[in-house]
Amino acid sequence: MIMAGSVAPQQALPALERHSNADIGEGPLAESSQTKGARFAATLAAIVDGAAGAIGAADNAAAALASGKGDVATAAIARAKADVALEIASVAASRVSAAIAALMQTQA
Secondary structure: OOOOOOOOHHHHHHHHHHOOHHHHHHOOOOOOHHHHHHHHHHHHHHHHHHHHHHHHHHHHHHHHHHOOOOOHHHHHHHHHHHHHHHHHHHHHHHHHHHHHHHHHHHHO
């Protein structure tokens, strides 16, 4: 159960689906690098927003549990969803960092 007004980590996934392999068939000159960069930034922002929303939902569930208005299962599920969202964000950041490092090595 996610509290009203919170963002679930699954809401970040539609951003990834919008930027799926369907765009690859359009050819390398179909869109400018600025457009691709903006889409990439929007996808990363969606991942971070999803993780932040999942953490907020987990915190709300834990607060409800502490105040006696929630249950253990809801809090545990919310925390697990937050952990998964953080892991996804961490892997994405690590891959971006590795790609930038590889690009910088080719520039040297």
